Amino acid sequence: MSELDSLYREVILDHYKNPRGHGVIEGADAEAEGQNPLCGDEVSIAVAFDGDRIADVKFQGRGCAISQASTSMLMDMVKGRTAEEVAAMSRDELLDEVGIPLTPVRLKCALLGLGVLKLALHKGRGTPLPEEWAGLDDLELR
């Protein structure tokens, strides 16, 4: 399998073309959006809770296959978990699921959704902010 075929493997293209959890949640409990400054890609994520646990999570955005597919996979992964569990989730857990070789630049694409989700949980539930978001002056903390 060539480098390209392993990067754009079937499951990535499938999530890109048929994203899971794509859309908005009316009256969401937590929301955030973020951009990848390298390419201007955008992802916004909304979360609805049932008690402590994530009952529903949806995303919208525009971006490359890697960023959109990894965010789509993330939606499947976090449903039913608590905010604390997701805030503590390692990037490797997502990257294992994405399962493709990534250069440092494309790594930022793959991790955009996870960063935005953690920001939403921080804003909605006060969980710790991911390190890479600290110090950004456009964060609306509440």
Place this chain on the structure above:
Amino acid sequence: MAVTAQPRLDAERIRADFPIFEHPVHGKPLAYLDSAASSQKPRQVLDAMTTFYETSYANIHRGVYELAERSTEAYEGARETVRGFVNAPAAREVVFTRNVTAAMNVVAYGWGLDNLGPGDLVLATELEHHSNFVPWQYIAGRTGAEFAVMPVDAEGELQLDELDALLARGRPKVLACAAVNNSLGTILPVPQLVDWAHAHGAIAVVDAAQAAPHTVLDVQALGADFVGLTAHKLCGPTGIGALWGRAELLESMSPFELGGHMIRKVTVEKTTWNEIPHKFEAGTAAIAEAVGFAAAIRYVTEAGLPAIERHEHELAEYALARLGEIPGVRLFGPPVDRRVGIVSFSLEGVHPHDVAQIVDAEGVAVRAGHHCNQPLMAKLGVGATTRASFYLYTLPEEIDRLVAGLHRARNLFS
């Protein structure tokens, strides 16, 4: 000048001067179509810098020994080469800066902080690179001046007839415009914009980063007050560029960076500034880079800017035709007679990042992203484009390889 009347250059022969092309990428010959981001470097430039380091290097301006004299002569000689290249009236009007972003910060801080205030209007075109946009937006905010953009339409065409309507927003003090836009390749009507600025009492600040590598640059003919250019886009090294400014403006301005070399006299009570251009060159300069900058200017001048312009025009024409044949390709930017060798496009259903990655596997280097033109991208209704950009070493068959890569991308994502 009619394009066909211009001399022709031999891109195959020129290519042999660039060592980078001897090294395959992913096992394929390199097709480098990202010269608008930065150009590759010919051996002549690399050798000039190496020879300088090996035979003439010392710090400049202060030593009285032979090497320091030689080094100073090389650095100031480079300034004179830049002066000639942009047809500036005097070498003292040429300030070495790190790049165009740094040049624009010198003007925005050095002129803007002292001369802008409430009621004043700072204008930038919507075709600006962030380098001639963000400093003005920020300094306008700091001084209470109004910041506004000269808009483009949904095709990226500058709306010149909207200019006068902007007068309602304040007294024009600054007009920031690029000579050539970096994502669409659009050639802007700089003399017309400069005339408008001057007629309304504003200074005109021109970003020539994308113009200088591809077309004859004459700061006197442009009529502007400040012009910035950078070496790395015209076959020179990174870390060096130049700001040309009218002497009387440079003399009246505050320095931006403070410290070594830019002083006349320092006491505990007070410091006075060095004469121009040294007032704006704080700290040890990028000396070897200035030498490389001069070597690059000699290189492109010898190849001939009219010949480079013609070569790029032909490549742009060819690329627009070939890309236009691919289903799902949307081309951005003006007709070929108003653009340099830059072609921005999108491919339906495939994000620019993915396009760039897929063609990279074929050894084809293109840029994907917002190209430091986010307001323009917003106007075009896209977050990003894929951009192919050409230079004197670009061959038509490299465009063919890009086209083949785009067909592969379509198949992969279909």
